[in-house]
Amino acid sequence: GPDDSGAKNAGGSSDGKPQKGGTLSVLNNEPQTDFDPARLYTSGGGNVPSLVFRTLTTRNREAGAEGTKVVPDLATDTGKPNADATVWTYTLKDGLKYEDGSPITTADIKYGIERSFAAELSGGAPYLRDWLVGGDKYEGPYKDGGKGLASIETPDAKTIVFHLNKPEGEFPYLATQTQFAPVPKAKDTGTKYESHPVSSGPYKVVKNENDGEHLVLERNPNWSEATDAERKAYPDSIDVRSGLDASVINQRLSASQGPDSAAVTTDTNLGPAELAKVGGDKALAGRVGTGHFGYTNYIAFNPKVKPFDDPKVRQAIAYAVDRSSAVNAVGGSSLAEPATTFLPNQKAFGYTEFDHFPAGASGNAAKAKELLKEAGHADGLTVTLTHSNAKGGPKGPEVATALQDALKKAGITVKLQGLEANDYNETIQSVSKEPGFFLRGWGADWPSGGPFLAPIFDGRQIVKDGANFNTGLLDDPSVNKEVDEINKLTDLAAAAPRWGALDKKIGEQAVVVPLFHPVYKRLVGKDIKNVVISDWTGVLDISQVAVK
Amino acid sequence: MTEATTEALVEVVDLGISFGETRAVDGLSFSLAPGAALGVVGESGSGKSASAYALLGLHRSTGAVVDGTVRVAGTDVQRASDAELRRLRGGVAAMVFQDPLSSLDPYYAIGDQIAEVYRVHRGGSKRAARARAVEVLDRVGIPDAARKARSRPHEFSGGMRQRALIAMALACEPKLLIADEPTTALDVTVQAQILDLLHGLRQETGMGLLLVTHDVGVAAESVDDVLVMRQGRAVERGPVRDVLGAPKAAYTKELLSAVPRLDAAKPAASDAGEPLLEARDLRKVFGRGKSSFTAVDGVSLTVRRGETLGVVGESGSGKTTLGRMLVGLLDTTSGTIRRDGTAVQMVFQDPVASLNPRRSIGESVADPLRASGVRDEQRIRARVGELLERVGLDPDRYDRYPHEFSGGQRQRVGIARALAAEPQLIVCDEPVSALDVTTQAHVTELLAELQRELGLGLVFIAHDLAVVRQVSDRVAVMRRGRIVEEGAVDEVYGSPKDPYTRQLLAAVPTVDPVLAAVRRAARKELREQLREQAGAAGRDEVAAA
Amino acid sequence: MSEALLASQAGAAQVAAPASGARQFWRRLRAQRAVTVAAVVFALLVFVALAAPLLTALEGQDPNAFHPALVDSAAGGVPKGSFGGISGDHWLGVEPQTGRDLFARLVYGARVSLGVAFIATLVQVFIGVSLGLLAALGGRWADQVISRFTDVVVALPLLVIGLGLIAIVPDSVPRPVLITAVIAVVGWSGTSKIVRSSALSLKSLDYVSAARLSGWGRLAVARRELLPALAAPVITYGVLLVPANVSIEAALSFLGVGIKPPTPSWGQMLTDANTWYQSAPTYLLLPAGFLFVTVLSLTVVGEGVRTALDPRAASRLKVGVKSRKDAKSRKEASK
Amino acid sequence: MTGFLLRRLGGAVFVLLALSVVVYLVFYAAPGNVAQIVCGERCSPAQVAQVHDRLQLGDPIYVQYWHFLQGLFAGRDFSSGVGVVHCDAPCLGLSYRQDSPVTDILVNKLPVTGSLVIGAFVLWILLGVGTGLLSAWKRGGAIERTLTGLTLIGFSTPVFVIGLVLIIVFCSTLGWLPFPQYTPFSDNPEQWFWGLLLPWISLALIESAKYARLVRSSMLETLAEDHVRTFRAYGLTERAIVGKHALRGAVAPVIALSALDAGSMFGGAVLTESLFGIQGIGKLLVDSVRQVDLPVVVGVVMTTGFFVVLANAVADALYAMADRRVVLQ
Ligand SMILES: Nc1ncnc2c1ncn2[C@@H]1O[C@H](COP(=O)(O)OP(=O)(O)OP(=O)(O)O)[C@@H](O)[C@H]1O
Ligand SMILES: Nc1ncnc2c1ncn2[C@@H]1O[C@H](COP(=O)(O)OP(=O)(O)OP(=O)(O)O)[C@@H](O)[C@H]1O
Ligand SMILES: [Mg+2]
């Protein structure tokens, strides 16, 4: 999805073996407003939610690249596809129980998925709707008269079968999302369910105040370690406080006083101003974890708008961009890495290195001018760059002004049009209102090229009357075809390099100019042990953390 | 302390006071023995108040330059430290200021203000101090003192405020009382009562009294020695009998000859023209419910062109309230007023409050002119200058601010302003109360002149019966919100029907000090009689309720 | 008029040639030395704002040019060198992250901040005083309507007003005008409340009644009698509106109706500099310092005007000096 | 008095309705597709349409407003998927994003913002009036100049800086205070106090500057008046004169302004709330505006309006009590 959600391996003071017990504090900026598995839009089941919701599959809780793998969770394996990967069958492990001790059945998983189709519980990823047979017409269990969604079968309490409308080799990745968590129909309270969702994971919710601002999780006695190879669940309880200011979170973590010594954050980076301080303090620097989440910030063009219909103009801009300024604008080289490829620089995505329009660190104004001249803009060019008004963000005015300055050197005068966040999203996602030149970012729903490239470059994903992400309005049959071909592969290792090759090919058209990939730098409290940061989420996994 | 009693209570040698380039007091010397009383009379603006301030060191940090020496009760006021001065002020020597309204804090209950001052010097509990406040308020003749002590200054009439200030001064039982025109707003009966009170206190406690007054009669009644001032200098000084009986200085003679006599009536009313204003059955009730108070209770009157209606009466009887209703500054509770487009003006009882402290007096006087559309600066200045001159002020002081004027001068500014509008009717609320008799005579003459020329109608509220007689054609006597007697001046003065009117006339101070003592005794008797009567009336009211 | 009376005034009349009200006001204003100093400082600030292009040309820097080489990218973008990268080229150092020249941005920022904040303050004071007076003097209904209208404006958050404006105001309206208007619209209520409450007290005074009797209409009475008395609180409060307006201007930028980047303004600089006060203190201290000096100089000037407007206070002021002299002579005498 | 109360009640109704109308109009005109935002970015047009229907966004604005009014006086029902959520009158609607009645959300947040505002209010009045008093008393001296400088620094520094500096000094470095956090008063009064102390102080430091300046200037005005002379002439100390008589003259603008500030602060001291992580009404407002959660925005704005009107009514009553020359209108 397009959200910059979360990432990798910190070197907390991890001496001594992690022990069970204690309370882990989580200090966050954004409250967990949605705690209903149907409404959550997470990558790999999320961080806090995955303590409560187990799913058919889950992400491998290992540091680094190992962590980009998908592994079984409730199911015995990552799924058995049929020959063309249109039917996927899962079998549940034995002895799975809810927090109240009742058994988890596949009917509950089916019901959980069906709920996510209800208009009342919208918000999740689009894949179930797009992939399941009949998914585009289904309106959820509250309106179907008890019929359910026929493309999900539960022949018995342990088996569940999914019928897809086209081959999808990455279905096991999808099964990590919280929509695949079981929801017992009898306990469903509709929109109220999120205040006390029934736990299938190691912790249950004992408190959910003010719509996710303060969560208290305690051990679920009916969760069995034997059935769960992934979650370590060291602390006895977890206290999640959110709505805190980023600088205060970092202050608290660095001070590490009292309960804050056992605190982490799952959503707050060190800010640029704080980096300078942390860098000078050895002890503090040792408590910083660095992670990479698959995310790319880029310049998007609408080739229907002049002068961006001319590839030469787009290329000129690609040459002119000053990536070091752009990187500085979001906090410098510790918080972002310059990008020349659309795919994030990780193997799981199939990263293939290329730089079609080499701009160097600070732009190649000469080459850009040359191209502009060829395009008939020898006297320079005036264009409007649309950006979000959200300060400090990767699509905000800071990056926009950095680009403005860089392009000036190439004779391109950039006028800035800043839009308030909603307006900005609506404008750039609307085919009719889309501006010609704007800032954009895209993140991974799971660590693979599929959800990264298809929404942006697959011509069939252009949404004419809704939120459109194929901003370049690219509808290239050869691209579309290659997407379909790769989706058929169930061998994900084989699929990855082909996504990389596709990225390189699309890159030649210069419908986007990649700018940078964010890097996560986060502090943990001084008593935190067993910090595991995977390349899937880029942040420490709180299911692995110990406080003793 | 023993030292202090042997030497003079007040010793002023060669006092000079300058405000910038104005030399207000120059080479003034006098002394006052403990328990003695000195009256300071003289021309308005002659430096009386300024000298009085100097006794308490009140010129300190105000920009005035004081030279000479001032010793009060052994303290060298000029050199005393702030703490010494504070001890002196209030505790040893207390002052009653000339402008009663502006001299009280508008936000606090009067009783509390008195109590506060009392506690500074005498200590004690808050309660005791409040009780003391009520006691002194009662002594200065505030009716229902316990309740009135809780009122804010704006709920008091001019005379009541003045008495409150006197009460404040008395509360601390000072050795020296400096009273700056303490009776300007008091009707003669209350004035007599206050003067008697001061007299009594002097006898009981040996309090020294420095009485600044423009009223020679008041001086004659209450002091042993008089000091006559003019243009910042003493022109004559001596025992009251000598000075008033056989004045030496020309100015003193002039002053005495200008004292209005009760029997000097206005030259017969020219012609009572058409009515300018008719009021029927006016009532004014302040407050609501239990705390309501009827200040004016069913008053009807008519004022005709070219005629002066004098209004006299007890302090707090509703004269100001009536006057304000007549000009429309105050809404009536009931009753009707017909003005028929008559242009009305008012001379306010409190000259300080009626002048904007931020605007020069010239501008204040020019106000009505500008309001009527005159734009020509030259003309305005000329006209204002002429008006100032006519009320006896220097036209060059156009650009001066109210705080640079003496009490009487400010009062005259108020008159000039009322005249500037060329109104048909003026309600004058104690317009000459702060003026020395010569200036007073001059101002009343001016009013009469204008009345003859323009057919001006006047409502002349005053406590000075002689002045009222001098200027009025008809007179109304007010008491407790009602007009108790109304008629042609000669009739009312000649054969008063109402006992209150008789009492008023009996209380008029005389210039003869010997006679004054005799009358003081007679008054005492009459007062007792009246008190009995009032008690009976009160009982009747209770019975009726 | 008797001769005697005229003569009697002669003593008091030996004064310097009288001066008109306005001239007296200036005289009283100039008598306060601190006011002159403050006025010069403020004039200097205005000059800096007006001469921004000149001054930056002198320095040889462009306020919007990035200098990535001058900041330490790995350390979040702190300026290299000491004191925020102060050097011969960059007189006051450079901005963290971007490396833009701080001096140039400050002087250009002065234009927006002083211009917008100052004009907006004037408009706010004007609206506030007018409505406050109208509420106090216009009778019960006017008071009700105005006071409730004020409540509505106070209760509407800037966020909502900003959103509304984005929706209605066409792009053709110049930004500074728009910002000034918005700030004026959201910020007059304090003045209006103060004026209303003070005027309610004042209107019962005799001198106001006297003016009414003089034949002036309510408006004229308000202007002539009440305004001068209201000047003290209004000026005092008005001065404080200037920094408040600078913050509103910054907040508006968040909402997208503020000054468009990359144009600098003090408000935006302050907001951006927030987190940097430890790692790059000059970045925060400079705009804050400039703002402080502006407000301080305005305060002193305002204070002077207030004193000069009140003849009583003015004479008291003169006295303060004298009384100290008095005290000294007293001390000497007691030795 | 009854008349006053009735008029104020009428005024309050007017203000609240006016506010709700303005918010409706603004949100009607403002950009941002509510259904899309509520549904989520990756919803299909069909799903967006369903959400659009569910939220009754298809109705003309006046119909939507009419439903709102109905809810306000008679309550409303909403679907929760499995059943019906009833929202009792006065129902401000159901939050688009949180799926709970706005009234409930507000009732939850009020004690939070209330605690913040009341504490800060007390502190800033004490601090502001105290500073103003001191500088009027010590006028012309070094103390006054220092105070003026300090108040102006306080006023021209953003709350973010002051707050963060306080946190770093008192919480991180010295460790004297816990990091600010809201604990309900009923849970633990002590924690409530310590957790809110820094937010109160930061707010007070900024707000009090205004009061200090105003108090000082009004007091100097009063000190020039004649009645002050009376008390000087009766030997009252300068301290008593300044602290009692002159201060009383400064009461009018302070009451007027504090009503305004306290009232509008119920709409949230947004920056303070977010810096200190206090989940009050201001934070709610910002989040709701961002998410185009119209019912919540209307609710918050109306709440603010209510408190503004209330504070003003209290101020007027207080003021008429303090200065009896003023009649209660
Ligand atoms: N603050 C001041 N600044 C300038 N001149 C002043 C000031 N106070 C008083 N004066 C002038 O000093 C002179 C004496 O004033 P003072 O008040 O002592 O007069 P007074 O004898 O009390 O007169 P009245 O009987 O009218 O009250 C007057 O001419 C007056 O105008
Ligand atoms: N605003 C008010 N509120 C309550 N009572 C008031 C108010 N104004 C006047 N009074 C009362 O009304 C009565 C009449 O007052 P008024 O001022 O008319 O008296 P007066 O005849 O002018 O007296 P004086 O000669 O002392 O000036 C007094 O008892 C006074 O206390
Ligand atoms: Mg006098």
Ligand SMILES: [Mg+2]
């Ligand atoms: Mg009177």
